[in-house]
Amino acid sequence: MSFEFEIIKTQGRARAGIVHTPHGDIPTPVFAPVGTQATVKAVPPRDLHELKASLILANTYHLHLRPTSELVREMGGLHPFMQWPGPILTDSGGFQVFSLAEINKIDDDGVTFRSHLDGSKHRLTPERSMSIQENLGADIIMCFDECPTPKDRAVVERAVGRTTQWARRCREAHSSDEKQALFGIIQGGIFEDLREQSARELSALDFPGYAIGGLAVGESKAEMYAALSVTEPMIAPEKPRYLMGVGEPDDLAQAVQMGVDIFDCVIPTRLARHGAAFSRSGRINMRNVIHAKDPSAVDPGCDCYCCQNFTRAYIRHLLKADEILGAYLLSIHNIRFLIRHMEMMRQAIIDGDLKAYADDFLNQYLRLEKV
Amino acid sequence: MSFEFEIIKTQGRARAGIVHTPHGDIPTPVFAPVGTQATVKAVPPRDLHELKASLILANTYHLHLRPTSELVREMGGLHPFMQWPGPILTDSGGFQVFSLAEINKIDDDGVTFRSHLDGSKHRLTPERSMSIQENLGADIIMCFDECPTPKDRAVVERAVGRTTQWARRCREAHSSDEKQALFGIIQGGIFEDLREQSARELSALDFPGYAIGGLAVGESKAEMYAALSVTEPMIAPEKPRYLMGVGEPDDLAQAVQMGVDIFDCVIPTRLARHGAAFSRSGRINMRNVIHAKDPSAVDPGCDCYCCQNFTRAYIRHLLKADEILGAYLLSIHNIRFLIRHMEMMRQAIIDGDLKAYADDFLNQYLRLEKV
Numbered sequence: 106m107s108f109e110f111e112i113i114k115t116q117g118r119a120r121a122g123i124v125h126t127p128h129g130d131i132p133t134p135v136f137a138p139v140g141t142q143a144t145v146k147a148v149p150p151r152d153l154h155e156l157k158a159s160l161i162l163a164n165t166y167h168l169h170l171r172p173t174s175e176l177v178r179e180m181g182g183l184h185p186f187m188q189w190p191g192p193i194l195t196d197s198g199g200f201q202v203f204s205l206a207e208i209n210k211i212d213d214d215g216v217t218f219r220s221h222l223d224g225s226k227h228r229l230t231p232e233r234s235m236s237i238q239e240n241l242g243a244d245i246i247m248c249f250d251e252c253p254t255p256k257d258r259a260v261v262e263r264a265v266g267r268t269t270q271w272a273r274r275c276r277e278a279h280s281s282d283e284k285q286a287l288f289g290i291i292q293g294g295i296f297e298d299l300r301e302q303s304a305r306e307l308s309a310l311d312f313p314g315y316a317i318g319g320l321a322v323g324e325s326k327a328e329m330y331a332a333l334s335v336t337e338p339m340i341a342p343e344k345p346r347y348l349m350g351v352g353e354p355d356d357l358a359q360a361v362q363m364g365v366d367i368f369d370c371v372i373p374t375r376l377a378r379h380g381a382a383f384s385r386s387g388r389i390n391m392r393n394v395i396h397a398k399d400p401s402a403v404d405p406g407c408d409c410y411c412c413q414n415f416t417r418a419y420i421r422h423l424l425k426a427d428e429i430l431g432a433y434l435l436s437i438h439n440i441r442f443l444i445r446h447m448e449m450m451r452q453a454i455i456d457g458d459l460k461a462y463a464d465d466f467l468n469q470y471l472r473l474e475k476v
Numbered sequence: 477m478s479f480e481f482e483i484i485k486t487q488g489r490a491r492a493g494i495v496h497t498p499h500g501d502i503p504t505p506v507f508a509p510v511g512t513q514a515t516v517k518a519v520p521p522r523d524l525h526e527l528k529a530s531l532i533l534a535n536t537y538h539l540h541l542r543p544t545s546e547l548v549r550e551m552g553g554l555h556p557f558m559q560w561p562g563p564i565l566t567d568s569g570g571f572q573v574f575s576l577a578e579i580n581k582i583d584d585d586g587v588t589f590r591s592h593l594d595g596s597k598h599r600l601t602p603e604r605s606m607s608i609q610e611n612l613g614a615d616i617i618m619c620f621d622e623c624p625t626p627k628d629r630a631v632v633e634r635a636v637g638r639t640t641q642w643a644r645r646c647r648e649a650h651s652s653d654e655k656q657a658l659f660g661i662i663q664g665g666i667f668e669d670l671r672e673q674s675a676r677e678l679s680a681l682d683f684p685g686y687a688i689g690g691l692a693v694g695e696s697k698a699e700m701y702a703a704l705s706v707t708e709p710m711i712a713p714e715k716p717r718y719l720m721g722v723g724e725p726d727d728l729a730q731a732v733q734m735g736v737d738i739f740d741c742v743i744p745t746r747l748a749r750h751g752a753a754f755s756r757s758g759r760i761n762m763r764n765v766i767h768a769k770d771p772s773a774v775d776p777g778c779d780c781y782c783c784q785n786f787t788r789a790y791i792r793h794l795l796k797a798d799e800i801l802g803a804y805l806l807s808i809h810n811i812r813f814l815i816r817h818m819e820m821m822r823q824a825i826i827d828g829d830l831k832a833y834a835d836d837f838l839n840q841y842l843r844l845e846k847v
Contacts, residue, residue: 143790
């Protein structure tokens with residue numbers, strides 16, 4: 106089956122839907138764990154399946170540098186390479202080029218940069234990003250965009266123009282391959298008129314889905330919500346909306362209510378490796394001595410392998426002893442926490458209860474009643 | 477059920493048997509993966525079950541230092557703490573005190589040392605080792621022994637005497653708890669007469685099982701096999717024999733033929749973290765560039781999750797990219813490789829084919845025909 110977005114139910118601006126892809130269905134709203142280097146850090150693919158992950162993100166920039174997209178293509182593409190048979194999304198490389206690499210030159214044609222790994226010189230253009238993403242073979246691929254810091258108006262303005270030009274070139278370069286849906290990325294930083302301009306210009310190109318980029322990169326939550334609130338109504342309602350790089354549980358609850366369908370973020374696995382766990386009552390530092398003899402689960406209501414079997418005392422021991430199993434168990438839990446959160450929001454939308462669920466979640470998670 | 481060793485079949489000096497313990501049966505000969513800090517590094521306990529591990533080792537020295545045996549006891553003992561419901565063996569702490577810690581004083585009463593973690597001062601005596609191991613609650617526990625370098629006769633001679641004295645004190649200190657079987661450890665380095673003396677003195681104490689200690693600590697393989705060959709006939713045939721710290725596939729094949737029933741070693745997981753894999757044709761450096769585009773499994777004949785699903789190309793990529801999943805997948809494979817090797821040797825003993833299996837294995841593993 107080729108790409109199709111089906112909306113099942115709406116509540117206010119929120120939507121419950123299904124993204125159909127050649128590698129299976131993605132119930133939305135959805136949170137996608139990030140497998141930067143063709144592996145969700147510390148989590149085997151069979152565990153991702155158990156956690157009910159339905160979409161995995163992989164990073165074009167990292168895979169281009171190592172092992173190269175040509176090698177992945179030779180191994181049959183990302184799906185067999187990483188043994189994840191379900192839907193995959195690749196980003197365009199843009200965000201990492203601007204945040205990780207040492208930039209040599211940005212011009213209207215593309216970006217020349219040095220690898221953060223070994224200093225080797227590379228060039229990404231819209232056309233090259235398309236060919237790399239075609240090599241990788243994900244179900245959803247992204248236009249190459251310029252992703253600047255969101256508050257410098259002149260820089261953002263130039264990036265919006267370039268992002269539109271590059272999006273047009275991406276659409277032209279991308280063979281009208283039904284196996285890969287190409288999404289546009291709306292830029293514009295925190296500036297309402299630039300967000301509108303970017304959304305309008307990209308909408309004219311009629312992509313099958315739209316990402317909201319350039320957020321969660323240093324602005325405040327209020328600024329992010331404001332920019333999101335402006336951008337969302339500009340996207341045709343029948344297209345899926347993807348908020349890139351956002352995964353804090355409270356942000357998910359807010360953004361789903363603003364009509365976002367797809368999210369990705371490294372936060373569940375990154376926090377896990379630093380010893381932090383999500384719970385309904387907020388983030389927990391599992392290294393804290395108060396957990397040393399705690400026989401309870403990390404998050405007693407959770408249905409994951411970690412919470413169903415292990416105590417906080419054991420997890421804390423693993424973290425203090427620098428054991429890989431600690432990162433694994435918390436990664437499992439944190440991913441499952443976000444996926445379950447999305448499952449519950451989806452059901453709430455279907456039941457017409459989203460606001461009640463989200464208010465209750467936010468109150469408890471942000472401990473609003475406890476101050 | 478309390479501890480019991482049942483011999484099902486013998487072939488030459490080799491035996492196929494079952495060690496019955498309160499937490500289940502251990503088919504022997506058996507290889508026990510090591511869970512130093514109450515976790516087999518990188519491997520969740522449900523995976524150990526899948527790999528058909530039947531016995532796990534944990535280290536008294538490490539767990540005494542962190543999180544402390546008192547904490548483990550408070551959490552119900554090692555079995556619930558690490559969520560491994562099957563048989564567990566703890567060592568006495570002796571080996572690590574002599575190899576990892578900074579020794580302050582050894583006398584006939586015990587050893588005073590400083591922790592390798594934080595320099596804190598500790599004292600282990602036979603009585604303290606027993607109380608720690610009782611706190612941990614393993615099914616098989618070990619006498620506190622002095623484990624010197626194996627080639628200095630005067631040092632080894634003194635260690636043999638002390639090990640006997642300490643074994644007597646361990647037996648007295650260990651409440652005749654039917655839940656924990658206390659094994660003696662035969663020392664004597666590479667000296668035949670000292671091995672005999674140690675075996676004779678410890679046999680007089682009539683432990684339910686015997687370990688052969690002080691090997692695989694720097695002597696040659698020929699010296700190890702010679703010492704083993706001398707020691708094994710000194711142990712009453714009805715008692716299980718445990719060769720501590722040995723896990724190279726060729727050593728397992730040799731030692732099973734010399735009548736050893738139980739093995740443990742960190743080698744499968746340590747090698748995995750360094751990117752090496754066991755295979756029937758010898759050890760493989762999976763970081764080697766020759767594997768970069770290799771679509772075959774690490775060990776095509778293996779039935780583990782790693783070999784059934786992933787290519788050498790992918791494993792190499794994970795290792796080069798320093799991804800935890802690489803250590804996990806190779807740990808899974810290396811453990812399964814050794815366990816399967818033991819399963820095949822056990823079946824061969826039952827079928828009367830051990831010599832043929834071992835010869836074939838050794839020829840292929842050591843590439844004896846290929847030179």
